[in-house]
Amino acid sequence: MDYFMAPGRNHLFVPGPSNIPQKVMQALNRGNEDHRSPAFPVFSRQLLADVTRIFSTQSGTPFIIPTTGTGGWECAAVNTLSTGDRVLTFVFGQFSHLWSQQLQKLHFDVDAVQCQWGGGVDLGVLDSKLRADEEHRIKAVCVVHNETSTGININLGVVRAILDLNQHPALLLVDGVSSIGALAFRMDEWKVDVALTGSQKSLGLPTGLGILCASPKALEASKSARSPRGFFDWSAYLKSYELGSYWPYTPSIQLLYGLRAALDLLFEEGLENVIKRHHRLAHATRLAVKAWGLELCVKDPELYSDTVTAVVVPSYLNSTDVVRVAWRKYNLSIGIGLNKVAGKVFRIGHLGFLNELQLISALAGVEMALKDVGFPVKLGSGVAAAQAYLQESTPLIPSRL
């Protein structure tokens, strides 16, 4: 069943799916059970309460749907909008592109602002569009918080400020698939109306859960929203919450127990420490890239993502070759460039339950793969740059003081 056997561990550094912690593996290793027993609701109530913590929200209502991030996009839109509603999107990478495209397929009136890949939301355009929209025909602004294809992290506080400045009532729908649980995400502070993530990213689970949080305003909107919706319909979930049964149809039992274990790990480490760790690993990665003499896809340091780094290769190289040799020779999985940046960038995912030495194995592997494809990198240069920073900045593991 395992084609392509290779000795030793696969080094998984795609920007999702990420590595599954052992405790989560153990939690997943369980049989099926009757989710209609009296036991499961008790478990579910606490889980739903706890999952809101990774969104930093007191007022949000969580939904854990047996789907993926792609399903999460649809879930956010169809519950809060009506067919034909105007939505404003910003396309600055593959995932913001795909979400925007999906909204079109779902028959919304999508105003897709094409931005530079490698840059972020064009804030000037956002401001002018909102200002011009005196009739408030824009019902939602959709923003990808962390664009996984280019390694861009958007400042949502500024997006919110522009909405507020224009006193615009549009809903703010946010894809936090590669940010929530790894980067600071402040749903209440930023007044995000729907935020969503997937299980296989910073939570370190298998694919299969789309996790959303809806603001009171979003819930209110869902009452009048007239998009056709069945599987993704919040109202069935809300009814289950009231009944205390929690699940309108069979949930992914194992993944929910896995989510419990994943949250426990996050809380045990401390969300603030998790965020700091992601920054530490990301900064080390960027130092390595600089040492190699390569450029990041993202130019503006304000936009640096702490979960994924997209690296531009010189024009005489094809980035896909780097990815291929890394996998074929070193059992290292990194991400290829997608769409507009195909062949031009490769991506190192550094999110989830990951530590310093794991990252270094990836950086070392990238270095060697770069040399393999003919880039004149000095072996050890990037690793040394990362080590210097990490040796200084890594704290002792608190449980081991």
Add this chain to the structure above:
Amino acid sequence: MDYFMAPGRNHLFVPGPSNIPQKVMQALNRGNEDHRSPAFPVFSRQLLADVTRIFSTQSGTPFIIPTTGTGGWECAAVNTLSTGDRVLTFVFGQFSHLWSQQLQKLHFDVDAVQCQWGGGVDLGVLDSKLRADEEHRIKAVCVVHNETSTGININLGVVRAILDLNQHPALLLVDGVSSIGALAFRMDEWKVDVALTGSQKSLGLPTGLGILCASPKALEASKSARSPRGFFDWSAYLKSYELGSYWPYTPSIQLLYGLRAALDLLFEEGLENVIKRHHRLAHATRLAVKAWGLELCVKDPELYSDTVTAVVVPSYLNSTDVVRVAWRKYNLSIGIGLNKVAGKVFRIGHLGFLNELQLISALAGVEMALKDVGFPVKLGSGVAAAQAYLQESTPLIPSRL
């Protein structure tokens, strides 16, 4: 994390989720991996080819979606129909009810034929509706093959015959959630246009896969169908098939490896033997019910389901009490009555990777629970009836001859 500990094994006899075979548990017990590596498509291609075998189709195109049966319903409809299309549904239990209701929520023009719960599709009405529909406004006939809430198994051959007799071009969409992989299902012979199942039923997997097969006619319909669809859109899958990448977004990797193991088990036992085993267990269950002096929810033997048995309790009892005591005293999980038959029936699921002695533990537990709630059952009566039949009819395990 495990509230409600009880010594020994939970006896899981709800009609899904079902017991997970050890080999499937082992297959599931794996880390994440990059589904964009060269290895995963090789694995996926074979899996997609093999999964069609449980549908008995040569011409069907499979889709394995990270969703549930409820998502599978939506997937079947939105890909083949346009908003406002008329669909004919038959409601004879909770799941046919829910599907019908979902189709309404998806903005189809649903003609829902209310049938008796405990009976099946009203074939006369089907015939007259089709005959009357000279303009062919009915675009699809939706049938639940096996109604899990009442233990009804519909003869799809007859449904097809009536469609053919009326030379009606409506698509035939079939929910095979609690039948496919356990009961005879002949997609090509019955000219089913979309058939669907979920992973947590006869396949013995966790929840999380909606597995569909589309006929060439359904694929053709999907080209012109204008329902809004994003996550469930077949065209993204079909494009991935052409590209050889197979998955338009991150799939449920572990579940796919689990599905591989589940199919291997089915094929090793032989689908014909699997079907015979389900019949054997179901027949034994019905003999036990008769010995207890209770009635089945289903009256017509032609409609007996071989995957789930719904048992009617006397009017002076509440079936929910039987279910509750079974769980609280014997760690036995059986299904409650839903909706119209709430309090009136309890349900024994006997589907999936299950053998004779497992069934007997459930029958014994039901007997004892019946006595606990005050029904004057003779302990051992149902078990003995089942044993007599099973001792006669069970073959030696072929691998152990």
Add this chain to the structure above:
Amino acid sequence: MDYFMAPGRNHLFVPGPSNIPQKVMQALNRGNEDHRSPAFPVFSRQLLADVTRIFSTQSGTPFIIPTTGTGGWECAAVNTLSTGDRVLTFVFGQFSHLWSQQLQKLHFDVDAVQCQWGGGVDLGVLDSKLRADEEHRIKAVCVVHNETSTGININLGVVRAILDLNQHPALLLVDGVSSIGALAFRMDEWKVDVALTGSQKSLGLPTGLGILCASPKALEASKSARSPRGFFDWSAYLKSYELGSYWPYTPSIQLLYGLRAALDLLFEEGLENVIKRHHRLAHATRLAVKAWGLELCVKDPELYSDTVTAVVVPSYLNSTDVVRVAWRKYNLSIGIGLNKVAGKVFRIGHLGFLNELQLISALAGVEMALKDVGFPVKLGSGVAAAQAYLQESTPLIPSRL
């Protein structure tokens, strides 16, 4: 890798190895780690403290050895005795026979009292041997607490009383392999000097741990005992305890975590409840045997074992045939007769993490297998007898009240 596939669960009712609880399976599902890290001793210290509880001892010193029950026998003897020492053993079944034989192979001067298989320790002989031994040449009395081959449970209180009556200083070495953790075992009260069990019996673990407890008198004896010993030497363990490293050589890390989980389950259920549950299941089994019209191997009700029942078949039958057909037709694993009772008895193990309905599946399977081999059993008779008792006597599961 799995020859002999069969649909559904294997019904494991040999008297060990027993069924592994799901929580133990999860605990076992972990990678290797450095047992010399600061973390492992912290874990080990608590585990060693807690494991003594299943022996009911305050004064005993535990040893958890990476071996089996057979190794445990050797460990008990070589640490407390010198080559050539006289030991008194009682042979009343296969395991008391094997232990006695092992002691001979280890060059002790074994006085093996041959007792009736199906009876217990000949107490009269014990008394007379001790009385006659004025010089106290007998250094140890070795008793199998629960003889797994015949289903005999020895009253150790009486054995102790006879030792005391004779004021005999011999050590009392006890095999509790199929009793400790399932039956009442009172090491301190009975002044047992070494008690031992294995991991794969009532603890529900894989094979691989020999778990011993030594009284202060046994520890004292070990200082002067001059049997050659290396792997099994307590002194290396005791030195590790003092050093706080706990393990003189690499331990079975996964099994130790599994033992932690197994103990937690026992403590959560409550040892008294565990013992009551074993009695309940055993009594139900004996009622079934009676209903079948068969005899137990054990005649004296005072000797009934609550962990295993050996059933005598009529002389015209071969008990091995019953075992064979149970496995070949029903995927039921029960124990064959061993040595003197080969062909004459089969054995039902009912120990470990097991509940009422699991037991009934075994009883039903045995009934059917008996019929298969030509014994004129009334199907359902034994099951009904067991059900009647269990329905009355089984309490609600405390966590589910």
Add this chain to the structure above:
Amino acid sequence: MDYFMAPGRNHLFVPGPSNIPQKVMQALNRGNEDHRSPAFPVFSRQLLADVTRIFSTQSGTPFIIPTTGTGGWECAAVNTLSTGDRVLTFVFGQFSHLWSQQLQKLHFDVDAVQCQWGGGVDLGVLDSKLRADEEHRIKAVCVVHNETSTGININLGVVRAILDLNQHPALLLVDGVSSIGALAFRMDEWKVDVALTGSQKSLGLPTGLGILCASPKALEASKSARSPRGFFDWSAYLKSYELGSYWPYTPSIQLLYGLRAALDLLFEEGLENVIKRHHRLAHATRLAVKAWGLELCVKDPELYSDTVTAVVVPSYLNSTDVVRVAWRKYNLSIGIGLNKVAGKVFRIGHLGFLNELQLISALAGVEMALKDVGFPVKLGSGVAAAQAYLQESTPLIPSRL
């Protein structure tokens, strides 16, 4: 249950226990079963046949004992020797010391030749001892093939040559715990009489199996050897082999299935390739040590071990501090110095199912830990040296060509 949580993976580079491959983890994740069923012998026969391949023997008889390497030592000696027999041992590290000590505790007449720690067997002494032993009182020569405490690999071909040169009939007993399955081991060619290993080293299993192979000469010796022996007695195994039951007492079922998976991985990679991979990783490690400006414990390149590297720290440092900070800050587990080299060396284990980038993470972590404790290492220097060699010498993974 998990004290000392740390984010990310534990980097396990002690010289055993080693990392468990995912396929082995899956194989281990199984319930108990009846090892007396007809299925288990079929499985066992093939396993026993295949396990001999890692010893490179056609004539050896395998024994798989539920014990550890320490038990394996005892098993080798007590089966082939009689109490009081003279055995010649060579002590050049902690494990050769412990074996020698154990042989004394087992009442053999041990002539322990104290050699330099960091050197190997004193071949001159071996030769002179054998030559002087005209009466052939030396019954066995015991050699540790790979001394895990100092990183020494002994040339057994030379040891054999010296035995042959002296026409000495002593048995050659070899501890291959940290060599067999990772380094070339040619039992037949070297005329090794008993070779032994443990499951938790190059095989990548949990602790719990002592795996031995006995030459025909060793088997012959076991017939007349008069050491007391019970648990470890080969004759009980040999009898089981004849009977086709294969196991004289309950074996470690899960570990045996795990061993099956481990062997399959070794055979799939190819033993020659496994050996080459170990050499590649070891050579890279030594290049890193050199780049750091540190010395190996072993001086003679002929003695370099390809499974473990012991590194000497400058006299102003305590090697235990390096190990401690590696674990406390980087979640890296490396080995401390033992006994005579305590505080002076630390050890990097590089055996088992391991690849290039895994090794680099360890080398990077050691570098950083060295800096943490005040050694003036240039960060990246050792890693770069290793990378340069590995980038050149690592072949493409054959299954991914």
